[in-house]
Amino acid sequence: MNIFLHELKDNRKSTIIWTLSLVAVVVLFMALFPSIAKDSEAFKKVLENYPESLRKAIGMSLDSITSLLGFYSYVFTYVVLCGAIQAMNLGVSMLSKETREKTADFLLTKPVTRTQIVTAKLLAAVVSLILSNLVVIMAALVAAQAVSERSFDTKAFLLISLTAFFVECMFLALGILISVLVPKIKSVLPLSLGTVFGFFILNMFGSVIGDKAVRYLTPFKYYDPGYISKHQTYEIRFIVIEVIFIIVAVTASYFIYAKKDIHAV
Amino acid sequence: MNVIELNNLTKTYGKARGISNISFTVEEGEIFGFIGPNGAGKSTTIRTMLSLIYPTSGSATIFGKDSVKFAPEIKKEIGYLPSEVFYYDNMKVKDLLKYSGSFYKKDCSQRIKQLAELLDLDLNKKIDDLSFGNKKKVGIVQGLLHEPKLIILDEPTSGLDPLMQQKFFDLLKEENKKGTTILFSSHILSEVQKMCDRVAIIKEGELVKVEKISTLKENNHKRFKLETKAPMPQGFLQIAGVQNLEIDGLHVSFLYSGNINLMLQKLAQLELLNLWIEEPDLEEIFMHYYEKGN
């Protein structure tokens, strides 16, 4: 419990900064919605001069991206990006910081098992992420209600918002696994930025060219807002993949960390 | 009861460094010295005992329990002071010590205050702002605040001024009187000589000897220095008990442990110009353990 509280305190500053930045991003982007809605109305008029088949194809997707939920889904991509970096940072630094700051000797000569240490730190990281998400989701909801003239599907809105946390959990688990595998991590950020942006670019690129296989490769694609708002639920397939991945990564991390030699500074 | 029991403790890192087949025991209430030159494997041994690293083979038993299997339980009663202290930079001394104390199921606040006062340590400063010596003090308080039954010190005195060193030694002796066992690792012999009852000597990862300090010093070790009239015949002093033989022209010097009468009879065969027989200091006795390749 003391390690958990200590970690939570240690995470506090960065959690607050990330949370505020995310709120700023959500509010800033949502504030742009009214002008987008106007643009889209105008464009629909232009569309009327085009043949019906074409109109249908483009009109459909236009509606889905310029509705409030559609626009939120677009904005949400970037929220998830930031959240993923936050989570990956937490995951990578969680255990490696004790070695980097040379405090491992202090912590590991205390009467606690390494399993207890990992558990406490993991819990603290998850709680930090949950708190951060709660605040961001509330801010998003308030912002959405403020800019939307028509009512929107709140349940779908929340279901979409929740997926940020799911994606973050995957990056958290990935981060922990990397941190116990790499012998010496001098600085966390290049590692987590490189990884997260790698997946993000894969995701963005994949969605522009409509590649199907990419969906399985990058966590950013696991929860498709379009599917969620249509079916009011997640795709079971991806939930299963995520759960399996997290269990494997976290178990492996526990195991490797318990067996790891902690060398003198 | 043996507080520490090492059985053929071995740790290898690929082909390089490490320790092999270290075995010794430390009894309850002892101050046990652990001595060797830099890189001999002192820290490796200690880190294995604390299960910071895991033995390749052999085992360490502390309080009668296996050091790997019962690590958390054992650590309840261990206080550890590493040679270089590093703590969470952005914490205050007070908060760090409180955090440290929170790992043990007892109230340590009184003890923290007492120790800090004794060592003249400002509890309200940030760790970041402390000098090396003051960080070391934090380390000492941190290692003693839960009144452990076993204190493990890895080169503890570096960074402490002589006055503080004395205070620290007094503190350790006081703890020892209360029945605390102390394992004291160092490469400074005078420290060990001052503090310890017994000593284990380690060199290049192997245990050379475990000996009582008193025996080591008594052990009939005498330093002989002589000046002869003519060069000493070759191999003249090749007898049991002669160590560190140095011949520089007509000047001869060596350490001797054994029957003094025999040696004197032997020396009587020479024509001497001068003869000194002195009590050697510990340093000299150890020197030949330290020298490589023996």
Place this chain on the structure above:
Amino acid sequence: MNLFWREMKANRKSLIIWGIGLLFMVVAGMAKYEGYSSSGQSINELISQMPKSLQAIIGTGDLDLSTAIGFYGMLFYYLLLMAAIHALMLGANIIAKEERDKTAEFLMAKPISRTRIISSKLLAALVNVVIFNLVTLVLSLAMVSHYQQTGEQLDDIYLLMAGMFLVQLIFLAVGAVIAAVGKRPKRAAALGTVLLLLTYLLSIAVDLNEKIEWLQYVTPFKYFEAKRVLADGTLETTFVAITIVVVTILIAITYHFYQKRDLQI
């Protein structure tokens, strides 16, 4: 010169990893061009009539994805993002690492002025950035010429790379300045990341609303955008000028503050 080579060696591994990332990005990205079924002339024409904000959301802008170079233009957005991350991390870490790794005492006790130290380090960083740029250039030329149709110009790639180089310089200087001025060198990379994310998100927001177009001067990601460069066939003088001025000022500040800095040991 010894310090320069030391830094080159220290960054070699990271540069190789980035190179592999680039290789993957360019090769896999352009390979998708072959399989990419262009939505046809009429849709392209329609998209070009869309308001800018909607184009941005759809993700293609007004790039002509049916040509190899147009498709590459889309890829370039992500290459630019990668280059910016690389340059920023490099700039921040190369200055901050001595204090972070507690090697500052070692280095400062040597008979070498701080100005020399910064010069050597910045030179090493510059060479790294140039290598990064050249690798991208070679890969891009190879892949685009492999897929190009007859009559397409490859010269624009040189132009895009020149733009990318300028953006790299900006982020390199930003990273260096943060590390040199900031009080806690450990946080330099983190602070830089916040700035990078902010400007990246800003560049997206600018696309969404024409009213905030003036913000394009604040975010380097907008300076040499593929869609503009490809349409104009040149880099905009204003932005080139801004870049040169900004980089010069930032480098001057870096020298000045590092000179006066109380090193954290």
